Amino acid sequence: MDQMTPLAADTSLIDALREIVGERGLLLGEDVALRSCDPFRPVPPEGGIIVRPASTEEVSAVMAFCHERGQPVVTHGGRTGVAGGAFTARDQIVISMERMNRIEEIDEFNQCLVAQAGVPIEVLHNAASDANMLYPIDLGSKGSATLGGTISTNAGGNRVLRWGMTRANLLGIEVVLADGTVVSAMNRLTKNNTGYDMKHIFAGTEGTLGIVTRAVVRLVPKPASQQVAVVAVPSYDAVLEMLKSARKLPALSAFEVMWQDYYDLMANSNTGRRPLETGSPFYILMESMGYNEEQDEQQFMAFLENSFEQGLIVDAVTSQSLAQVQEMWRLREGGEVFAAQMWPIVSSDISVDVRKTDEYVGKVRAKLSAAYPGLKMVTFGHLGDGNIHIGIHVGPDTVEEELNVEHILYDTLRDYDSALTAEHGVGQVKKKFLPDHVEPGVLTVMRHLRDALDPDRLLNRDVLL
Amino acid sequence: MDQMTPLAADTSLIDALREIVGERGLLLGEDVALRSCDPFRPVPPEGGIIVRPASTEEVSAVMAFCHERGQPVVTHGGRTGVAGGAFTARDQIVISMERMNRIEEIDEFNQCLVAQAGVPIEVLHNAASDANMLYPIDLGSKGSATLGGTISTNAGGNRVLRWGMTRANLLGIEVVLADGTVVSAMNRLTKNNTGYDMKHIFAGTEGTLGIVTRAVVRLVPKPASQQVAVVAVPSYDAVLEMLKSARKLPALSAFEVMWQDYYDLMANSNTGRRPLETGSPFYILMESMGYNEEQDEQQFMAFLENSFEQGLIVDAVTSQSLAQVQEMWRLREGGEVFAAQMWPIVSSDISVDVRKTDEYVGKVRAKLSAAYPGLKMVTFGHLGDGNIHIGIHVGPDTVEEELNVEHILYDTLRDYDSALTAEHGVGQVKKKFLPDHVEPGVLTVMRHLRDALDPDRLLNRDVLL
Numbered sequence: 001m002d003q004m005t006p007l008a009a010d011t012s013l014i015d016a017l018r019e020i021v022g023e024r025g026l027l028l029g030e031d032v033a034l035r036s037c038d039p040f041r042p043v044p045p046e047g048g049i050i051v052r053p054a055s056t057e058e059v060s061a062v063m064a065f066c067h068e069r070g071q072p073v074v075t076h077g078g079r080t081g082v083a084g085g086a087f088t089a090r091d092q093i094v095i096s097m098e099r100m101n102r103i104e105e106i107d108e109f110n111q112c113l114v115a116q117a118g119v120p121i122e123v124l125h126n127a128a129s130d131a132n133m134l135y136p137i138d139l140g141s142k143g144s145a146t147l148g149g150t151i152s153t154n155a156g157g158n159r160v161l162r163w164g165m166t167r168a169n170l171l172g173i174e175v176v177l178a179d180g181t182v183v184s185a186m187n188r189l190t191k192n193n194t195g196y197d198m199k200h201i202f203a204g205t206e207g208t209l210g211i212v213t214r215a216v217v218r219l220v221p222k223p224a225s226q227q228v229a230v231v232a233v234p235s236y237d238a239v240l241e242m243l244k245s246a247r248k249l250p251a252l253s254a255f256e257v258m259w260q261d262y263y264d265l266m267a268n269s270n271t272g273r274r275p276l277e278t279g280s281p282f283y284i285l286m287e288s289m290g291y292n293e294e295q296d297e298q299q300f301m302a303f304l305e306n307s308f309e310q311g312l313i314v315d316a317v318t319s320q321s322l323a324q325v326q327e328m329w330r331l332r333e334g335g336e337v338f339a340a341q342m343w344p345i346v347s348s349d350i351s352v353d354v355r356k357t358d359e360y361v362g363k364v365r366a367k368l369s370a371a372y373p374g375l376k377m378v379t380f381g382h383l384g385d386g387n388i389h390i391g392i393h394v395g396p397d398t399v400e401e402e403l404n405v406e407h408i409l410y411d412t413l414r415d416y417d418s419a420l421t422a423e424h425g426v427g428q429v430k431k432k433f434l435p436d437h438v439e440p441g442v443l444t445v446m447r448h449l450r451d452a453l454d455p456d457r458l459l460n461r462d463v464l465l
Numbered sequence: 466m467d468q469m470t471p472l473a474a475d476t477s478l479i480d481a482l483r484e485i486v487g488e489r490g491l492l493l494g495e496d497v498a499l500r501s502c503d504p505f506r507p508v509p510p511e512g513g514i515i516v517r518p519a520s521t522e523e524v525s526a527v528m529a530f531c532h533e534r535g536q537p538v539v540t541h542g543g544r545t546g547v548a549g550g551a552f553t554a555r556d557q558i559v560i561s562m563e564r565m566n567r568i569e570e571i572d573e574f575n576q577c578l579v580a581q582a583g584v585p586i587e588v589l590h591n592a593a594s595d596a597n598m599l600y601p602i603d604l605g606s607k608g609s610a611t612l613g614g615t616i617s618t619n620a621g622g623n624r625v626l627r628w629g630m631t632r633a634n635l636l637g638i639e640v641v642l643a644d645g646t647v648v649s650a651m652n653r654l655t656k657n658n659t660g661y662d663m664k665h666i667f668a669g670t671e672g673t674l675g676i677v678t679r680a681v682v683r684l685v686p687k688p689a690s691q692q693v694a695v696v697a698v699p700s701y702d703a704v705l706e707m708l709k710s711a712r713k714l715p716a717l718s719a720f721e722v723m724w725q726d727y728y729d730l731m732a733n734s735n736t737g738r739r740p741l742e743t744g745s746p747f748y749i750l751m752e753s754m755g756y757n758e759e760q761d762e763q764q765f766m767a768f769l770e771n772s773f774e775q776g777l778i779v780d781a782v783t784s785q786s787l788a789q790v791q792e793m794w795r796l797r798e799g800g801e802v803f804a805a806q807m808w809p810i811v812s813s814d815i816s817v818d819v820r821k822t823d824e825y826v827g828k829v830r831a832k833l834s835a836a837y838p839g840l841k842m843v844t845f846g847h848l849g850d851g852n853i854h855i856g857i858h859v860g861p862d863t864v865e866e867e868l869n870v871e872h873i874l875y876d877t878l879r880d881y882d883s884a885l886t887a888e889h890g891v892g893q894v895k896k897k898f899l900p901d902h903v904e905p906g907v908l909t910v911m912r913h914l915r916d917a918l919d920p921d922r923l924l925n926r927d928v929l930l
Contacts, residue, residue: 185907196910204662419657421658439647441640449914452917
C-alpha cells in the first residue's frame with residue numbers, strides 16, 4: 001500500500017474489519033478526526049480507522065487478521081496517558097476497548113472484581129463502593145482512564161504507599177497476543193505459583209506484548225474513616241522526619257508533598273485552594289483511611305501533635321467534613337490551575353531517592369534558571385513513594401525548548417538513584433531517554449521478550465524501544 | 466560426551482571451571498555425594514560437580530562458558546524446595562550460590578536491604594532486626610532457604626496476607642542470563658515504570674529464565690507488638706465469618722487454619738503442642754503485629770470477644786509472652802511431627818477458593834478413603850490466603866501410590882477456582898500436571914519467553930515445562 005495513502009482509504013481493509021466487529025464496531029471519518037490521542041491537545045489517530053471490538057473473541061479475530069496482513073495497531077483505553085502511548089501513526093489502526101466496558105462479577109467473599117478492560121476506573125470505584133469495598137487505585141484521570149490502560153501502564157496515583165501500584169492490585173489477567181492467541185489467566189487467588197505469572201509478565205509493558213482484554217482486581221474493605229490534614233513544614237529535613245515516623249501509622253494512605261512554588265501558585269489562584277497561609281518552604285497533605293474511626297483519628301491527631309511539638313510542623317489544618325477532605329485534595333490535584341497559568345508547559349514524572357529529592361530539584365532549578373530567565377517551575381507529588389512531578393514553563397517558546405529542558409531534567413537525574421518514569425510510563429515521549437536510564441542487559445531482555453511475543457512489532461510499535 | 470560417563474570424569478570441563486571460580490569455587494567427589502537436592506531425603510546431584518561462584522562476574526563467566534559448550538546447569542539456593550527444583554541430572558552441573566552470601570547494604574531511610582542471592586532468609590531477618598526493621602517473608606525453612614531461591618520460587622509463608630509474597634517485597638534484581646549476559650536492575654524506588662519490570666519478569670520463574678545473583682528487598686518498620694491466639698471454631702462457616710471480619714484488623718499478620726485431623730495429631734503427639742482441648746472441627750492461629758501495643762491489643766481482644774459472643778469461637782487462648790507466641794507457632798509449624806507419624810507421606814501445596822476449601826478437602830478425603838482404607842490425612846495452612854497444605858499417608862506403599870494420590874488431589878482441584886501450586890512452585894514434581902491446570906495460551910507464552918531467553922534450555926531444564 002502506498003505510504004502516502006491514509007489507511008482509511010483502503011476499502012478492502014475496512015470491509016474485512018467490519019466483517020469482524022460489525023458496523024457499530026467501526027469508526028471512520030469525523031468520528032476519528034474529532035478524537036484525540038492526547039489528554040491536553042488534539043492529536044487525532046492519523047490512520048483514520050478505529051476498531052471497537054465487543055468481546056475477547058473479536059479482539060482475537062482482529063489481531064489474527066492484522067497478523068496475517070502485517071497490519072500494525074495501537075490499543076486505546078481512556079487516552080489519558082501523558083507519555084504519548086496512544087499516538088497512532090498513518091499506517092496504524094486503533095483498537096479501542098471502549099465497548100468492552102462490562103463489570104462481570106463482584107466477589108464479595110474473595111474481595112475481588114472481574115471486569116472487561118474498557119471499564120473506567122471511576123466505574124470500578126462506584127461498583128466496589130456499592131458492595132462496601134474499595135478499589136485502591138486512585139488517580140486524577142479516573143473518570144476516563146480504563147482498567148486495561150492502567151494495567152498496561154502499571155498506573156500509580158495517590159494511595160500507592162498504602163496499597164501499591166496497579167500490579168499489586170491485580171489478581172488475574174486475560175490478554176490477546178499479536179497473532180490473536182488468547183492468553184487467559186483469570187486467577188482470583190492470592191497465592192498462585194503455577195508457572196510464569198501472566199499478570200506480571202504483561203502489566204506495565206505498555207501494550208507491547210499483548211492487548212489486555214479482561215482482568216481480576218482485588219478489592220479491600222471500604223474504609224470507615226478518613227482523616228486529611230494539610231501542614232506547613234519549615235525544611236526538607238523536617239519533611240523527611242515526618243515521613244519516617246508517618247510510615248508507622250498503620251492507616252496512612254497518602255503522603256503528598258508540595259514545594260512552596262506549587263503551593264503559592266495554588267493559594268494565589270483565586271480558586272479557593274488556600275487552607276494555610278503561603279510562605280512555608282513545604283506543605284504536606286497527609287491522609288489516613290482506616291476501619292476504626294475513633295482509634296484512627298486518635299492516632300492521626302497524636303502524630304500531628306507530636307510533630308508539632310518537635311518543631312516539624314509550623315501550621316496545620318485538619319479536615320472536619322467530607323467537603324473539607326475534597327477541598328484539600330483539590331489543592332493537591334490542581335493540575336488545571338498550573339497548566340492554565342504556565343501554558344505551554346513541560347511536565348515530568350520521576351522518582352528520586354527521597355533523601356536527595358530536594359537536592360535534585362534544586363539542581364534542576366539552578367540549571368534551568370541559568371538557561372531561562374523567565375522560568376516558572378512547580379514541584380509536587382507522591383513523596384511518600386519517592387515520586388514527584390515537576391511542571392516547567394520557560395517562556396512562550398517552551399515547546400521549542402522541550403528537548404533541552406528534558407535533557408536538563410533527565411541528565412541531572414542520572415546522578416541519583418532514580419527512575420526516568422515513576423508512574424506515567426515511557427511511551428513515545430521518553431523513548432529516546434530510555435537507553436541512558438536502564439542498563440544494557442535490561443534493554444536486551446526487553447528486546448528478546450518483545451521479539452518473542454510480537455516479532456513483527458504489530459502492537460504499539462512506536463513506544464518503549 | 467558419552468551419556469553414561471558422569472560429568473565429573475571430564476577433566477577438561479573441570480579444569481575450565483576451576484580456571485573461572487578457583488579451587489574454593491569447586492566441589493567434587495564426596496563433597497558432592499554427601500549433599501542432597503531434597504530437604505527430606507538424600508538425592509545427590511548426579512553430575513558430580515558443584516560450582517560455587519563468588520561474584521556476579523564469576524556467575525557470568527561460568528554461564529558464558531556453559532553457553533559455548535551447551536552445558537546445562539541447575540542453580541542451587543538452600544535446597545529446601547519440595548517441588549524437585551534442585552534435582553540435578555547426570556549431564557548437569559550445579560551452580561550453588563552459597564558463597565555469594567553478603568549483605569551489602571541496609572538503607573534505613575528507604576527501608577530496603579541490598580544483598581547477594583545466597584544469603585539465607587534468617588540472616589536477612591537478623592540484619593533487618595538489628596536495624597529495627599523487619600523483612601516480611603517468613604517461612605519454616607528460613608534457616609536454609611536463600612534470598613535467590615525464594616525470589617526464583619516467589620516464596621510465600623506465614624505473613625502473606627499482610628505483606629504479600631516474595632515478589633511484593635522485591636524492589637530490585639540482578640540476574641545472569643543463560644549466555645552470561647548480566648541484567649542489572651537494582652532499583653530501590655517504590656515507583657519505577659521505566660520499561661519492562663525485570664524483577665517481575667524473573668521472579669517466580671524457578672530459575673528457568675536467569676540466575677538471580679543480587680537483589681534489593683523492602684523492609685518494614687519492626688513491629689512493636691505481637692498478639693497471637695489459638696481458637697477453636699465449631700464449623701467451616703464460622704471459619705469464613707471469622708476470616709471476613711478479621712480482614713478489617715489493620716494489624717492482622719496471620720490467619721492459619723488447622724483442620725481437626727491436624728490439630729488432634731499435634732495435640733496427641735506428646736510434644737507440648739496442646740494449647741486447647743481436642744475435638745473441635747477447626748482451630749485457627751491468628752496473629753496481629755502492629756506499632757501501638759495498647760491499641761493493637763485492644764483491637765485484637767475486641768475481635769476475639771466479639772467472635773465469641775457471636776458463637777464463632779468455642780474456646781480460645783491468647784499469648785501472654787514471647788515464649789507462648791513461639792509455642793503457638795510451633796503448633797502450626799509441626800511438619801516434623803506429622804512427617805514422623807505419617808511417613809512415608811505425600812504432601813501438597815494448593816490454593817482453592819476459600820469458600821469451597823472445606824468442600825474440596827471433604828471430596829478428596831472421600832475419594833482417598835474409598836481407595837485406601839488405611840488413609841491418614843491432615844489439612845492445615847494459610848487459609849487467609851486460600852492456601853492449604855495436605856499431608857497424606859495411604860499405607861506402607863504410599864510412595865508407590867503417589868501418582869494415583871496426586872491425581873485424586875489435582876484432578877479434584879479442577880472443579881474449583883484453584884491453583885495447582887500456591888507457594889511451592891511446579892519444579893519437576895508437578896510438571897506433568899501443569900498442562901491440566903493452566904490455559905493453553907499461558908503455556909504458549911511460557912514457551913515463547915523461555916525460548917527467547919534460554920533457547921538451548923541450559924537453565925534448570927527439567928523443571929516447569
